[in-house]
Amino acid sequence: MADLNYRLTFKGAASPTLRSAFANCQLEADDGVTMVRCTPKALNRVIAQIQDLGLELLDVHLVADPDPVEPT
Numbered sequence: 001m002a003d004l005n006y007r008l009t010f011k012g013a014a015s016p017t018l019r020s021a022f023a024n025c026q027l028e029a030d031d032g033v034t035m036v037r038c039t040p041k042a043l044n045r046v047i048a049q050i051q052d053l054g055l056e057l058l059d060v061h062l063v064a065d066p067d068p069v070e071p072t
Contacts, residue, residue, distance in 0.1 A: 002064035006043050008036045011056040021049055033058060 013029040
């Protein structure tokens with residue numbers, strides 16, 4: 001069965017430095033946005049990090065993820 005995780009999208013392509021702020025999550029950048037995959041347990045922390053860094057949160061989705069995300 002697929003794991004349920006969250007996929008958050010924020011504006012801009014994450015630099016290596018910015019990626020380090022989300023070290024416990026999976027990131028991918030495409031077309032000027034960055035997508036972060038995290039566990040439900042990490043959702044509030046990831047949203048707070050995005051806000052603290054002054055990034056523009058575009059979208060949050062609950063997704064059935066066939067590739068498990070490491071718990072944080």
